[in-house]
Amino acid sequence: MNQKFAVVLAAGQGTRMKSKLYKVLHKVCGKPMVQHIVDKLKSISVDEIAVVVGHGADAVKQQLGSDINYAFQEQQLGTAHAVLMCKNLLKDKVGTTIVVTGDTPLIKEETLKGLMQHHLQVNAAATVLTTVLDDATGYGRIVRNQQSHVERIVEHKDATAEEREIREISTGIFCFDNQKLFAALAEVRNDNVQGEYYLPDVIEILTKQNEIISAYQTDDSEEGMGVNDRVQLSYAEQVMRRKINEGHMRNGVTLIDPATTYIEADVVIGRDSIIEPGTYLRGETVIGDDCVVGPQADLTDTTVENEVHIQYTVVHQSTIRNAASVGPFAYVRPGSDIGEHTKVGDFVELKNTKLGNGSKVSHLSYLGDATVGQHVNVGCGTITVNYDGVKKHRTLIGDHAFIGCNANLIAPVQIGDGAYVAAGSTINQDVPEQSMAIARERQINKEGYAAKLLRKEK
Ligand code: UD1
Ligand code: CA
Numbered sequence: 001m002n003q004k005f006a007v008v009l010a011a012g013q014g015t016r017m018k019s020k021l022y023k024v025l026h027k028v029c030g031k032p033m034v035q036h037i038v039d040k041l042k043s044i045s046v047d048e049i050a051v052v053v054g055h056g057a058d059a060v061k062q063q064l065g066s067d068i069n070y071a072f073q074e075q076q077l078g079t080a081h082a083v084l085m086c087k088n089l090l091k092d093k094v095g096t097t098i099v100v101t102g103d104t105p106l107i108k109e110e111t112l113k114g115l116m117q118h119h120l121q122v123n124a125a126a127t128v129l130t131t132v133l134d135d136a137t138g139y140g141r142i143v144r145n146q147q148s149h150v151e152r153i154v155e156h157k158d159a160t161a162e163e164r165e166i167r168e169i170s171t172g173i174f175c176f177d178n179q180k181l182f183a184a185l186a187e188v189r190n191d192n193v194q195g196e197y198y199l200p201d202v203i204e205i206l207t208k209q210n211e212i213i214s215a216y217q218t219d220d221s222e223e224g225m226g227v228n229d230r231v232q233l234s235y236a237e238q239v240m241r242r243k244i245n246e247g248h249m250r251n252g253v254t255l256i257d258p259a260t261t262y263i264e265a266d267v268v269i270g271r272d273s274i275i276e277p278g279t280y281l282r283g284e285t286v287i288g289d290d291c292v293v294g295p296q297a298d299l300t301d302t303t304v305e306n307e308v309h310i311q312y313t314v315v316h317q318s319t320i321r322n323a324a325s326v327g328p329f330a331y332v333r334p335g336s337d338i339g340e341h342t343k344v345g346d347f348v349e350l351k352n353t354k355l356g357n358g359s360k361v362s363h364l365s366y367l368g369d370a371t372v373g374q375h376v377n378v379g380c381g382t383i384t385v386n387y388d389g390v391k392k393h394r395t396l397i398g399d400h401a402f403i404g405c406n407a408n409l410i411a412p413v414q415i416g417d418g419a420y421v422a423a424g425s426t427i428n429q430d431v432p433e434q435s436m437a438i439a440r441e442r443q444i445n446k447e448g449y450a451a452k453l454l455r456k457e458k
Contacts, residue, residue: 003095004046004116005178009082009199010034010102011054011073016229022056024102025063026233029240030264030282032063033105033227040109044116046098050089052082078196079172080188083181091182096120099181099199101172106223106236106243112173118216119175125211126181126203128153129173131224132217138228139169140200142215150215151207153200157193168217170200171224180206240265248275256294270306288322297327305340318350321357339374353384356399368392369411373399379423381406398433 014023024034031039034051041049053060054073061070071085083099090097098116100107111129119127128150130142140153141163153170154163184205188197207213218224222239225232244265245258252271255261260277268286269275276294281287285299288306293299298314305322313327317334320326326344335352338344342355345362353367356374361367363380369392370384382403384395393411397403401415404423415421416433425439 002120003048003093005090005093005095005097006041006046006049007083007086007090007097007099008034008037008041008049008051008102009079009099009172010060011052011057011082011085012076012102013055014103014228017233018230022059023227025056025059026227028105028227028233028236028265029244029262031105031266033236034060034102035063036105036265037100037102037107038064038068040107040112041098041100043109044113047095048089050086051102052085054082078190078194079199080185080197080201083199084185084197087182087185090178093178095178097176097178097181099174099176101226103227104171104173104224105227106225106239107171107173108218108220108223111218111220111223114218115173115175115216119214122214123212124175124214125177125206125209127175127214127216128200128203129171129224130168130215130217131171131219131221132167133169133221134167136164136167136169139226140172140198141166142168142170144168144215150203150213152204153198155192155194155198155200168215169224171218172199172226173224174199174202176202180211184209261294276311302332367395370395370397370409372397373401373417375399376401376403378403379405379407383408385410 010024017023025032038049049068050071051064051068052071052073054076057072069089071089073082073085115127115129138156140155141159142150143152143154145151184202187205188201190197203213225236227233227236244263245255245261248269249255253269254274257277261275262280264282266284267281270287270289272289273287273291278296279294280298283301285302287293287304290306291304291308293310296312297310301317302315303319307323308320309325311327313330315332318332318336320338322340324338324342329346330344331349333351336350337354339355339357341358343360343362347364348361349366351368353370355372358374359372359376361378365378365382367384368386376397385408386392395409395411396414398415398417400418403421406424407421408426410428413427414430416431418434419431420436421427421431422438425437427437427439431437
């Protein structure tokens, strides 16, 4: 059986990024570049992935996890040298190896698949993924012979003026016959302008051995783009964002203004949902059908069911259930669960709070560490006093309870089902079900006193 292996090059320093953060960990649409590549390799189901790490090795390993192999390249002597670091992992195995540079986050899954299929079909020893660019500056150029077969790849810095005119470039992504690759790597030398061992030189070595060399060209020139500095990083972000947005629109999501809609790579959105301008959907956020999100919603790792409305609101790591309405100007913090047909209105903050179906917190409230039952009305200005300076405590509110405006509920405290808390109360004892609690000074009216006060002032 022909096994498939992948090598990801991620050991270079990324000097041109001028960053403390290691290059391949810079994010594009919320995900580190190298993670984009590993995810795509996983989805084309290669049998084994080896990532070459060097600078920031620990950080890269931590990002990518333990289900892949790592090879360590202590000194960055070039891309051929980097692949050679996988010798112990791969050298003798029979199969096809796809090599991907860690800084090409825009590469498409279909293209990787197409490259692999083409390589196997033509029975090549090596196949390079190429594309044609208007401005090929900085890339390796594809040199073809008179029969237009790929002969070698010349790096920009080593190219003659004539070779620099070539607009067909190497994306740095290749397929190789695994054993032929490792045999050829041993012959790569560093007699070039940069004094590096170039992976592209393997092409010339195999050409000389009369092996079949092929090129697979993608006509989407953007996907082959390498990210070497922050200008290219922002360009990659823009291209990927556009592609993500188009993907959602093609799946039946309306984006009112794609240019101001920022959706990260792994977000899922159901049909007939409308995403209004200024909205950020991040991380593992999932949105159901028929929702209206935005204007200006910022959701991270949040699950939203169907027919939910969210406006001018920030939500982190929470769940919002069917037909709930959140915002404008709400702040929903981690661990919250907002039930079906609920309302969370303006200037309401929820933290680690469960709100039962049909309940309402319409204005100006803070509910932290609370469990609120169904059909509860939480009046304007209600505060759960959840922190005593040392510990956090929970507030429990039963079904059909009514909390009057401006109540303080000092936790731990429990309000029973159907109980009624009078406005302005500071509650520090449990309220039994169906009863009413008033915890405030009684009002005294002093008749005629207003006029007396005014006289005194004079
Ligand atoms: C490389 C290719 C070039 C191609 C371009 C496509 C070489 C010599 N050049 O150029 O033909 O057109 O990519 O984007 O291969 N790396 C290591 N160890 C090293 C050196 C590099 O792991 O010793 C890794 C880097 O982390 C990076 C990748 O290899 O992810 C490519 O290196 P980079 O320096 O960006 O190569 P380019 O100059 O862009
Ligand atoms: Ca590069």
